[in-house]
Amino acid sequence: MTVADFIWKRLQEWGLHRVYGYPGDGVGGLDVALEKALKGKHGNDTGMEYVQVRHEEMAAFMASAHAKFTGGVGLCYATSGPGAIHLLNGLYDAKMDNAPVVAIVGQQARTALGAHYQQEVDLVTLFKDVASDYVAIATLPEQIRHLVDRAVRIAQNKRSVTCIIIPNDLQLLSYKDPPLVHGTTHTGVGFPAESKVPELAGLQAAAKVLNEGKKVAMLVGAGCLDATDEVIAVADKLGAGIAKALLGKAAVPDDLPFVTGGLGLLGTKPSWDLMQDCDTLFIVGSSFPYSEFLPTPGTARGVQIDIKGDKLSLRYPTEINLVGDSAETLKALLPLLEQTTDTKWRDTIKSNLDDWWKVLEARAMDSADPINPQRVFWELSSRLPENCIVTADSGSVANWYGRDLKFRRGMKGSLSGSLASLGAATPYAIGAKMAFPERVVIGTIGDGAMQMNGLNEMITISKYWRDWSNPKLIMMVLNNRDLNQVTWEERVQLGSGKTESTQSIPDFPYAKYAELLGLKGIFCNEPDKVGAAWDEALAADKPVILEFFTDPNVPPLPPHITLKDALNFMTMIPSEPELGGVLKNSAKELLSTIVPGR
Incomplete structure (x- = not known):
């Protein structure tokens, strides 16, 4: 088994079965190994699926879309030099939208590196920003296992882009497991179990702020795509209106009378009104960028939930900040919330929405x-x-x-x-x-x-x-x-x-x-x-x-x-x-x- 054979085998063990890419001599060994690993080849019913794109940038965009639509890790690969450079724009799309993607790129032969060789680009430096959580170049077959394992695990755990650089001569060498000696490491397959629910004290503090609100506005984003039921249940408990960041458009249906649609320059008038008139802002799973469309600081109290702690209190000075999965955190929060009986806020939201849909139809016609x-x-x-x-x-x-x-x-x-x-x-x-x-x-x-x-x-x-x-x-x-x-x-x-x-x-x-x-x-x-x-x-x-x-x-x-x-x-x-x-x-x-x- 070559190094290239092992890479496709290991990725399949991680559950990654589709790769978007374009061939080249910098990934020649990977191309040959991929042909052997394809689903349907040699009686293989569970192999890789290869999607040949027309340009490497498109491979990265497709991997980003795969991650966004499936919730899994996207995978793309490209040759050395210009092929690797072409990936960058699509990879930045994944990075900036927190979509986990692994990029595998080729490199010139190890013996040529440092010689200003054809298509030799300093790929570690090139990818250091877009793959800031993990980028590494392989030099020995014994490294490959932990490079693949860490790239996939970190991409999933950090919801980020990672990159492995494989020189083309290394791809053709026989694969070797690392020996059990000093100076080696031995990794395994398996995504980590995550702590997804904040501690009780934080939940109680959030519930206190939300229960005191009379006009609660929720802003939900891509982090709520798998939390539809929980978002609706919390909104019903609080009598809240729900605005959506653009990436969270599918998080809650638009046919609910308290869902005001998008927020921002591309958003709706009811969402603008929701933010300007609320007394409490509850942000869940969103890093919506435009602070000018949120309540004026000081006019509304704020609570925020995000799986990434660095996204908290970033756009609005939220009072209570909870690190956690949107669905699990909302489930844990729900029993602590008091059922509102006042319908005035919801009635206003519904009235605004009814008027808005008439406006949109009139504009369209x-x-x-x-x-x-x-x-x-x-x-x-x-x-x-x-x-x-x-x-x-x-x-x-x-x-x-x-x-x-x-x-x-x-x-x-x-x-x-x-x-x-x-x-x-x-x-x-x-x-x-x-x-x-x-x-x-x-x-x-x-x-x-x-x-x-x-x-x-x-x-x-x-x-x-x-x-x-x-x-x-x-x-x-x-x-x-x-x-x-x-x-x-x-x-x-x-x-x-x-x-x-x-x-x-x-x-x-x-x-x-x-x-x-x-x-x-x-x-x-x-x-x-x-x-x-x-x-x-x-x-x-x-x-x-x-x-x-x-x-x-x-x-x-x-x-x-x-x-x-x-x-x-x-x-x-x-x-x-x-x-x-x-x-x-x-x-x-x-x-x-x-x-x-x-």
């Missing part, structure tokens, strides 16, 4: 040139299949994904959160489909991200889709010929008109491209046919690119417009090249906010 992008998401919302998985890219699509889609129990959804990287929606969709081939997966992406890397990863979809038990995967593209989110940031945050040289992008026939790949392409440029286009895509028996020709000048209005934003918008007017469409659509959105259903 506003006319545009030719299609209002918000309508695309509004029409999808009621058509979302049971237990589907939805991914979103960064950009204006994230606004509509966060606001207009009503998630029901059992659905999953994610995007690049803290990194907010362009180009994640397609690899996320592939990662979701590989992990859950029986589910319908819907990716939502702008044309900028689709041109950046989405088009290439459609080739990956064309390579694998026939292996899926359910072939339904839809990549929905908003074709507005504009890098739309940044354009609107220029207008509202910088007080400048659209800079056409940087923001305008070429048109491309996305739907026709799907047909070239043997997939289904659907093009829609008529508002009244948006719903029918979704129906056709959802009924397809193969993956689909669903292209909507949309208006770039429909504003993704924030839930709260500041005086500074309003002044910047006025300042922008003289330099705006598409002023007519911008003013017309902005006026419609504002009118729909004031008089929905006019």
Whole structure:
């Protein structure tokens, strides 16, 4: 057994059976060993599954998505030099969103290191930040066992990225267990049991603050994705409203009358009101970054639960801070909470929500040139299949994904959160489909991200889709010929008109491209046919690119417009090249906010 053979064997013993990657001479030994270890090869029914991507960055994004959607450890690998460098962006996505991922990268032969050899990069230094909890280079076969064991265990335990660097000559050597002598270490397989519940005194202190609150607001994030029942039970006990960080969109269903949706620039007006009017803030499993959308410090008492102690009292000066798993801690807290009987706070939240959904529908149905992008998401919302998985890219699509889609129990959804990287929606969709081939997966992406890397990863979809038990995967593209989110940031945050040289992008026939790949392409440029286009895509028996020709000048209005934003918008007017469409659509959105259903 070679070192490379042992690596794939050991990873399987840890329960890691799917790897995303791209070959190269820096991982030649790993490539050969992987071929032998593949599921279905040589009568092997429990081997590795390999997903060949078009670019190493996509491998890292898929590993990150695997970790987010499954709760397990994601795995990717790449060759030395440029291949390893390409992994970084996707790995930073995992790091910043606390998704456990192991990266295995090749390196030039040990004898060449330090000689300024071809593709020789100081990979330990390169990966030291993104894999700050663990990065190591192997020099002897006897090291390999503990390098693999520690990389997987630390990634899972720390919810972080780890990296192992394997020189290509070492991959081909015979594997050896470390001898039982001084200077060696002997590791084993198995994730550690975690202490997931805070001590009783902390729970009692938290309960005291929460019980004294008359208007409790909960903010839940990705840490609550497996705590849906517990979050709802606690909210019902306290009579609380629930706002969600974007990564926690699937944590609680949107059809509950006290769930106000997203918070922040991409959030909802009811969530803004919830935070501004509450007297107690209860943050669970979230490191939501934008403090300006939380209560003004001093106006609300605060309690926070997080599995990572360094995330506590980070965005808001919380009074009681508990380190623990969200579900287990809420279970332990629940008996200590007093049942509220006052319904006024909940009644206000429900009223705000009822008004908000009318506003969103009115905005979605506003006319545009030719299609209002918000309508695309509004029409999808009621058509979302049971237990589907939805991914979103960064950009204006994230606004509509966060606001207009009503998630029901059992659905999953994610995007690049803290990194907010362009180009994640397609690899996320592939990662979701590989992990859950029986589910319908819907990716939502702008044309900028689709041109950046989405088009290439459609080739990956064309390579694998026939292996899926359910072939339904839809990549929905908003074709507005504009890098739309940044354009609107220029207008509202910088007080400048659209800079056409940087923001305008070429048109491309996305739907026709799907047909070239043997997939289904659907093009829609008529508002009244948006719903029918979704129906056709959802009924397809193969993956689909669903292209909507949309208006770039429909504003993704924030839930709260500041005086500074309003002044910047006025300042922008003289330099705006598409002023007519911008003013017309902005006026419609504002009118729909004031008089929905006019």
